[in-house]
Amino acid sequence: MCGLSGMNKEARAVDNPMATMNFPEKAGQILTHRQKEPDKINYYPGCADRLKYAISCPPHGKFGRALTWFVLFLLLWGSLISVTGDASLPGGNLFTILVLFVAAKLLGMAVDLVKIPPLLGMLVVGIVLSSISEFGISEAINPTWSGALRSMALTVILLMAGLGLDPAALKRLSLMVFRLAFTPCIVEASVVATCTHFLLGFPWLWGFMLGFVLGAVTPAVVVPCLLSLSERGYGVDKGIPTLVIAASSVDDVLAISGFGVLYGLALSGNPDDSMTWQFLKGPVEVVIGIIFGGIMGTLAWVLPNRSFEDKDRLRFYYLIGCGLVAIFGSEMVGFAGAGALGCLSMAFIAGIGWRRQGMLDDKNPTNDMLNSVWEIFEPLLFVLIGTEIKVGDLKMETVGWGVLVLIISLSFRMVCSFMVAMGGGLNMKERLFVSFAWLPKATVQCTFWAIFLDIMIHFGNKNGPFFPMSKIVELELSIKLVEVLFTPSPSHSPSLRDSP
Incomplete structure (x- = not known):
């Protein structure tokens, strides 16, 4: 039995x-x-099949990711309340930042479903919520916190950009990098000054001051789009991501330096520095940034030792530490223009040594860690930039003139960028992409927002050549807002994707 x-x-x-x-x-x-995937059940799954698959247990796809972020938000909020108390309750600084972060993350995922760059959705969240006075977003956020978080996000993206630079392509395109960094910025500043002088009656000094602010590109917008295209292989053979990323950093130094010189001239009645120093400060900041990047980047070749099992994690800590010191330290000592270049060059030089030690571009754990951190800081950066854009401050009588000035100046900039990109082996579509990639504006313009407001307070109603100086600053603020709202991201241009 x-x-x-x-x-x-x-x-x-x-x-x-x-x-x-x-x-x-x-x-x-x-x-x-x-939980078989709908694609395996039916080659053409319907909306009902996809929805059923998404809400199954465990949740799948973008719904599952969004639900995960929401639960993490609740856990983080509970932790913050336990530690900080009132600051994390509704109306507090930390609570407001946390709500903005989650809203930006969710809307970024939503617009990504319809093939719109997530950063635009994140930017819209900040603009809309800060424009609703009942929410009190602008009053609840501490400006110091907002500025620090934006700087930390910029640090992360510059480190990713530095590691992503191709040394061979940079060497081959070094002359074009120089041309692309200087020529379009100077041309745009000159065109803006000319247009505002003859159309709006600006003094030449103030016209050029606005021109240099508007002429600065935004690495926080340019770099993520270029890195995304680079990961998919677009433009890598000809070094296009390296060209634009490297030139954008130098472009910002030039724009900030030009603005600094003109700002000193505008306040020459009570100058803090001599005019000679104002002119020399820009080149000095470039030298300081390169020296800092060279020293700390070279040190990264030997620290940590490549035989350590946790070398990738230690390299990540090293990069973050050096980047934060470069960005925040340069502001503290009065050489803000050196920070971005120092951060970028440090990561670039460190990457050169690590490649020689066997680090692969397609399998780089350190860069993967930076990407994970960027997932947190990306929504913070763009939603906080959005909160600085006060749509209610737009004066309708000046919007039309502002749009006209921007159309003229950006047209000249695009043509100039297209011409400058000649001679580097790029075809017409690739040169067109470079000219589009040179358009996005946001971070630098929002950074100088407070400076322009201080200028308005300083001048009050002192008369300029044509009307009160406060009116000039008001016009400049309106034009800056129009530019940030209407300049596109480089991912809008299909030219690079269509090129072979």
Whole structure:
């Protein structure tokens, strides 16, 4: 009987393999069977199939990711309330930042479904919420916190950009980098000054001051789009991402330096620095940034030792530390223009040494860690930039003139960028992409927002050549807002994707 019983069990096991499984194995088989992907059930799954698949247990796809972020938000909020108390309750600084972060993350995911760059959705969240006075977003956020978080986000993206630079392509395109960094910025500043002088009656000094502010590109917008295209192989052979990323950093130094010189001239009635120093400060900041990047980047070749098992994690800590020192330290000592270049060059030089030690571009754990951190700082950066854009401050009578000035100046900039990109082996579509990639504005313009407001307070109603100086600053603020709102991201241009 025992033998027959054993034979019957074996027969049942052959007929039903799940009979021999324990309960967890059976449950796993059932779940796997019930959660087959719609694509495997039907080659053309309908909306109902996709929805059923997304809300199954565990949740899948973008719905599952969004739900995960929401739960993490609740956990983080509970932790902050436990630690900080009132600051994390509704109306507090930390609570407001946390709400902005989650809203920006969710809307970024939503617009990504319709192939719109997520950063635009994040920017819209900040603009809309800060424009609703009942929410009190602008009053709830501490400006120091907002500025610090934006600077930290910029640090992360500059480190990613530095590691992503191709040394061979940079060497081959060094002359074009120089041309692309200087020529379009100077041309745009000159065109803006000319247009505002003859159309709006600006003094030449104030026209050029506005021109240099508007002429600065935004690495926070340019770099993520270029890195995304680079990861998919677009433009890598000809070094286009390296060209634009490297030139954008130098472009910002030039724009900030030009503005600094003109700002000193505008306040020459009570100057803090001599005019000679104002002119020399820009080149000095470039030298300081390169020296800092060279020293700290070279040190990264030996620290940490490449034989350490956790070298990738230690390299990540090293990059973050050096980047924060470069960005925040340069502001503290009065050489803000050196920070971005120092951060970028440090990561670039460190990457050169790590490549020689066997680090691969397509399998780089340190860069993967930076990407993970960027997932947190990306929504923070763009939603906080959005909160600085006060749509209610737009004066409709000046919007039309502002749009006209921007159309003229950006047209000249695009043509100039297109011409400057000649001679580097790029075809027409690739040169067109470079000219589009040179358009985005946001971070630098929002950074100088407070400076322009201080200028308005400083001048009050002092008369300029044509009307009160406060009116000039008001016009400049309106034009800056129009530019930030209407300049596109480089991912809008299909030219690079279409090129071979």
